[in-house]
Amino acid sequence: MSESPTRSLHWRPLTPLVLSTGAALVLAAVVGRNPTPLFLALPLLLAPVAAALAGPRSAPSVRVDLSVEGAAAEVKLEGVVVPKPGVDARDLVVEVDRPSSLEGDPLPTFDYSKGQIRFRANWTAPEPTITEINEPKVLWRDAVGLVERETDLAAAPIVVSRYPPELLRIGAVRLEHTTLLPGETPSRRIGESGEFHGIRLARPEDPPRQINWRASARAGRALANEYDLDKTGDLLLILDARPTPLGREVDARLFAIARAAAAGLSDSFLRVKSRVGLGVFGEFLDVVPLSTGRTQRIRIETALRQARLSSVAAPAERCAVAARHRFPPGLTTVVFSSLSDDTSEDLSPYLRRRGFPVVVLSPSPLPIIAAASPLSGADEELAGRIARLVRRDRIARAWEDSPTIDWDDYWSLGRFVEFVRRPRLRRA
Amino acid sequence: MSSPAVSARLRSLRPVSLALLLVAATYLGFLSGYPGGFGPVLAAAGVVLAAGLRVGAPRSVAVFAPVPVLVALGVEAVAAPVGFGTELVAGLAGLAFLVWLADDPSRPVGGAARSLPTVAVPALALGIAWSSALFLPSGAVPLGVAGGLLALTLAVVAFLVGRPVVFDQEEG
Numbered sequence: 001m002s003e004s005p006t007r008s009l010h011w012r013p014l015t016p017l018v019l020s021t022g023a024a025l026v027l028a029a030v031v032g033r034n035p036t037p038l039f040l041a042l043p044l045l046l047a048p049v050a051a052a053l054a055g056p057r058s059a060p061s062v063r064v065d066l067s068v069e070g071a072a073a074e075v076k077l078e079g080v081v082v083p084k085p086g087v088d089a090r091d092l093v094v095e096v097d098r099p100s101s102l103e104g105d106p107l108p109t110f111d112y113s114k115g116q117i118r119f120r121a122n123w124t125a126p127e128p129t130i131t132e133i134n135e136p137k138v139l140w141r142d143a144v145g146l147v148e149r150e151t152d153l154a155a156a157p158i159v160v161s162r163y164p165p166e167l168l169r170i171g172a173v174r175l176e177h178t179t180l181l182p183g184e185t186p187s188r189r190i191g192e193s194g195e196f197h198g199i200r201l202a203r204p205e206d207p208p209r210q211i212n213w214r215a216s217a218r219a220g221r222a223l224a225n226e227y228d229l230d231k232t233g234d235l236l237l238i239l240d241a242r243p244t245p246l247g248r249e250v251d252a253r254l255f256a257i258a259r260a261a262a263a264g265l266s267d268s269f270l271r272v273k274s275r276v277g278l279g280v281f282g283e284f285l286d287v288v289p290l291s292t293g294r295t296q297r298i299r300i301e302t303a304l305r306q307a308r309l310s311s312v313a314a315p316a317e318r319c320a321v322a323a324r325h326r327f328p329p330g331l332t333t334v335v336f337s338s339l340s341d342d343t344s345e346d347l348s349p350y351l352r353r354r355g356f357p358v359v360v361l362s363p364s365p366l367p368i369i370a371a372a373s374p375l376s377g378a379d380e381e382l383a384g385r386i387a388r389l390v391r392r393d394r395i396a397r398a399w400e401d402s403p404t405i406d407w408d409d410y411w412s413l414g415r416f417v418e419f420v421r422r423p424r425l426r427r428a
Numbered sequence: 429m430s431s432p433a434v435s436a437r438l439r440s441l442r443p444v445s446l447a448l449l450l451v452a453a454t455y456l457g458f459l460s461g462y463p464g465g466f467g468p469v470l471a472a473a474g475v476v477l478a479a480g481l482r483v484g485a486p487r488s489v490a491v492f493a494p495v496p497v498l499v500a501l502g503v504e505a506v507a508a509p510v511g512f513g514t515e516l517v518a519g520l521a522g523l524a525f526l527v528w529l530a531d532d533p534s535r536p537v538g539g540a541a542r543s544l545p546t547v548a549v550p551a552l553a554l555g556i557a558w559s560s561a562l563f564l565p566s567g568a569v570p571l572g573v574a575g576g577l578l579a580l581t582l583a584v585v586a587f588l589v590g591r592p593v594v595f596d597q598e599e600g
Binding site (some may be wrong): 008009010011013014015017018019021024025026028032034035036037038040042043044045046047049050051052053054055057086090091093110112141142143144145146147248355392 | 471491494498501505506508509510512514515516518519521522523525526530532535536538539540542543545546547548549550551553554557558560561567578581584588589592593595
C-alpha cells in the first residue's frame, strides 16, 4: 500500500515563483546570447530539487501532547511536538486552530529546540463552553521554504469544558433515587458516603469530611477516601435544541451555553456516582440512557459536543413521549431552554404530565441581545427595561408549570445551586 | 524605544543574510551597466522593500517579499555585460537569495545554517559551470553541447516538479 497522497511532497507557492523566474532567465540568456542570467538562473532552478532530496523521503513520525489548564474563563493550551530521531524539530511548522468559541491571540507562542517544539496559547472563553481543540497540523518544511510534507501525527483532540464554578460542588445535592441497581440497597446516609473503596489523591473540590486526615499525615500529602457507591439519585438533563424567533446566531450561543452547563452538571453528579441521562430535543429526542461512571461521562461529553441546533421545531409532546419511553418516571429532570417563545415554554408541562419533576434552567438571551444592540443612551435603556419586563413575565408564566431559574449571568449559577439544595422547594 | 525592543527588531531582520543579499545584489547592479547608478539603486530598493515586507507586513502580504528581489536581480542580470566576474557575481547573488529565503523571521533562527544541504547543490553546480566557462575553450560546438545540457536540465526539473511522488520512499 503506498503512502497516502496527502502526505506526499508538496511544492510551496514560492517554488513556482522561483522556477518561473529561473526559466525566464534561461530564456533571456538564450535570446540575448548572454550567459549572466544563466548563472543567476542555475541556483533558482536547482534549489527546489535539492530541497526535496535533502528532506525526509516519507512522512516523518511526530508525537504531539496537548494539555489544557486554567480555571473559569481562562484556557491555557500547552503542547509539545516531538519528532522521531533524525528530524530536526526546527524544520517543523505547527499550525494550531483556535476554536471559534474561544477568544484571544490565535497564534500560540513557540519555543523551538532541535529535539522538540513547545507551544502555549492563552485564550479566554467569553461564555461557558464545551468545545474541542483539534490536534495541530504539523508539517515538515525545508529551511528555504520551497517544499513541505505532512507528518505522520500521533495525537488526539482535547476537550475544553468551561462552566460556572458553582457546578463543581452541586453533585453533593441529594436527588430522588428512582430505580435501584441490581443488588443495590438504598442507603440511609446522605451525601458521598457509600461503601469504602480505597484511598486516592485528594482533589481541590473534595469536601473536608472526605479527606482521610490520618492517611494524609502519614503520606505527607492530601489523600481522600473513595467510595464504591453513593446513592444520591438519578438525574435527567434535557436540552431544548429547537429554533426560536431569536435567530440562528443567538440560538446557537444560548445552546452552547446550555451544553456547557449540562456538561458541568453531569460531571459533578457522575463524580459522586449518581446516574445521569441526557436528552437533546430538536426534531426528535436523542438520548444517552441513564448510567454512571467514567464511560458515561465520556458518552455525555461526546453527545454534548456533537449536539447541534435543529432547523425544525417539533411539538413538545414528542419529547415527553420519547422521554417516557427511554427513562423511568420520577427522575429529577433539568430542562435547558431559553424560553424565548411560547413553543419553548410548553416543554416542561408535557414532561410533568408524563411524570418527570422538572426544573427549568433558562439561559437568558438578554445579555447577548443587549451586546449586539445598535441603540444607545436612553433608547437602549428603555429597550432594556421593556425586554426585562417581557422576560420576567415569561419566567413567571413558566413558574406556573415548574420551578424556573432565570440565568442571566452566564458565569454564575448560584441561584440554581441554591435552589436544588433545598429539596422542599425542588419538589414544589 | 527601549534597547531590547530595538535589538529584537534588528534580530527579526536577520541582518547577516540580509547584508549578504544586499551586497551581492548591489554589486551585480553596479556591474549591470545601467547609467546613473540605476542598477545599485534598483538592487538596494528591491532588497529593502523585501525586508520591509517580511518584517512589517501582515502574513498574507509578507509571502510576496521575494518578488521585488527576484525582479531586481532579473533586471540586472539581463542587462549585465558578458564577463567571468559578472557571471560569478550573478550566481552568488542567486545563492545569497536562497540563504536570505532560509532566514525567514517567521521561522526559528538558524535557517541559513540548516539550509546548507539545499544551497550546497546549486552552489556546487554553479562552481562547476563557472569553472567550465572559465577554463574550457569556447566555440560553436561547446555552446551547442551546453544548450543541449541546459534543455535536458530544464526537462528533468520540470519532470521532478510535476511528479513530487518520485521523492517519496516506500516505508520498509
